[in-house]
Amino acid sequence: MKKRQILILEELGISKDDFNKLTLSHKLDFEFIWDIEKVSPDMVEGIITIKTKVDINMTKSYINLKFVAVAFTGYDCVDMESCRKNNIAVFNVPTYSTDSVAELTLGLAISLLREIPSTQHLVRNGKWNHKAGMELKGKTVGIIGSGNIGIRVAELFAAFGCNILAWSRTERKEFIEIGGKYVNSLNKLANQVDILSIHIPQTPETINLIDESILSSMKNTSYLINCARGPIVNQKDLSHALNNKLIAGAAIDVFDLEPISPKAEILSAKNTIITPHIAYKTEEALLRRAAITFDNIHSFIIGRNSNRVN
Numbered sequence: 001m002k003k004r005q006i007l008i009l010e011e012l013g014i015s016k017d018d019f020n021k022l023t024l025s026h027k028l029d030f031e032f033i034w035d036i037e038k039v040s041p042d043m044v045e046g047i048i049t050i051k052t053k054v055d056i057n058m059t060k061s062y063i064n065l066k067f068v069a070v071a072f073t074g075y076d077c078v079d080m081e082s083c084r085k086n087n088i089a090v091f092n093v094p095t096y097s098t099d100s101v102a103e104l105t106l107g108l109a110i111s112l113l114r115e116i117p118s119t120q121h122l123v124r125n126g127k128w129n130h131k132a133g134m135e136l137k138g139k140t141v142g143i144i145g146s147g148n149i150g151i152r153v154a155e156l157f158a159a160f161g162c163n164i165l166a167w168s169r170t171e172r173k174e175f176i177e178i179g180g181k182y183v184n185s186l187n188k189l190a191n192q193v194d195i196l197s198i199h200i201p202q203t204p205e206t207i208n209l210i211d212e213s214i215l216s217s218m219k220n221t222s223y224l225i226n227c228a229r230g231p232i233v234n235q236k237d238l239s240h241a242l243n244n245k246l247i248a249g250a251a252i253d254v255f256d257l258e259p260i261s262p263k264a265e266i267l268s269a270k271n272t273i274i275t276p277h278i279a280y281k282t283e284e285a286l287l288r289r290a291a292i293t294f295d296n297i298h299s300f301i302i303g304r305n306s307n308r309v310n
Contacts, residue, residue, distance in 0.1 A: 003031040006046040007039050007062075009054075012071055012293070013286035022290055026298040048293060049077060056082040067091065067300050071293040074201075080310055090310045091296035095148050096289040097280035101199075102152040104279045105227050106160075108251035109195055110136055111273055112223045137161035142193030144168070144186070144209075145200030145228070146175045153199060154180050165189055168200075190217040195225065202229035210234065215241040223249050227279040230255040235266050242269040253279045 006028075012019070023032070030046065033039045044062040047054055048069045059065060059082040067089040068078055075092045083090050111117060114133035122130055141157045143150045146168040154164045155178055164180040167189040171182050183189040186209070190196055196218060200206055210224070210233040218224070224247060226233050235256055241247050249271035258277055260267070267274065292307070299306040 002040060002043050003029070004045045005039055005043045006030045006032050006048060006297075007036060007044050008032055008034050009036070009047065009049040009052040010071075012048070012050075012290045013281070014290045018287060018290070022294045026294040028294060028297060028301075046297060051077050054078045054083075059083060059086050059088060067297065069293050069297050071289050075309055084310055089300055089305070089308055091293075091300065091307045092309050093289050093292045093296070094307060096292055097282070097285040098148050098152050100282040100285040101149050101227050101279040102156055104253065104275075105153050105197055105199075105225055106156045108225050108227070108253075108273055108275075109141075109157075109197070109223070112195075112225075112249050112251055113139075117273055139163070139194040140165060140192060142166065142183075142189045142196045143180075144189070144196065144198045146170070146172050146180070146182075147199065150199040151175055151178075153197060154178055157195075165193060186214060187217045190214050190222075191219070193222060194219070195223050197225040198228040198232055200228055200232065202231055207231045208234045210238070212237040212240070215246060218247050220246055221248050223247065223251070225251045227253045230258070235264070239265045239269040242271060245270075249273075251275070253277055 041061055042064055045064055045066045046069060047058070047065065048071060050070070050072045054068050054077060056079050059079060065088050068083060070078060070090065070092045073092060073094055075090060078090050080090065113136060115130070119130050137160055140163040143154055143164065143166040146154070146166045150166065150168065151172065151174050154166065154175055158164055158178050164178070165183050166175055166180055167183050167186050183192070198210065208231065212234070215237055224238070238250060242250060251273040252266065253275045254277050255264070266272065296307050
């Protein structure tokens, strides 16, 4: 007799041993299939995806599909309307990489202030002397968005002796308790800080939130860090601000299109640190992400709906 199947559309970034341990510990009695050509359409009860689309054709093809487990915070890859109509549960992983993103943000800030990329390049090219960098201590850091990641970022910067400000749709007592202060205008925040760090989700309202207006409000000695989503920052405006020394530099981990085009203007902008969307990508975070994904599946099977989004 055939086993019920779960189709996995993308690798979860964990080892085979960890995968097997998680399936056993969660008592998931399914056959896991990675090759879409090898599934039995009438046996597929679940789909695991990260960003690969689960569209109306899939929800129609797998007549016994009961759930889609998105191993990611965002779930816009899923046709939610089709899932609702067909009573297919959809789950996400709302928090798994908070520490990973916060730690990279801190690391990028120090790299910008101490110019680590350019100094190592200097030494590799047979030179030694370099201008003095700056300490993080005493700097004013502006955080856009005081959700879980924003709060953790604030904690780390506070531990380094920074002054913490934030602009956010909601004010949280945890932020105030660590010494943070809220500012009621994004322009006002940009004008006061040495480092401006973005930690909000991408929504229709936040696309191009950081544009020429905000960048021109920043001091020409300040830095921008984006470890959130690429379209939140207008890349053309940012390139202009960097090349015309309206701001001192930027560290960018996320882009409008990923992988980024080799011809993208931001790649040749001055005083930038560019990383390939790695903020979330640590071994610990990927293992947490997989564990929560299997938690979600197990919860659904036993009649609970942890992290269900439809």
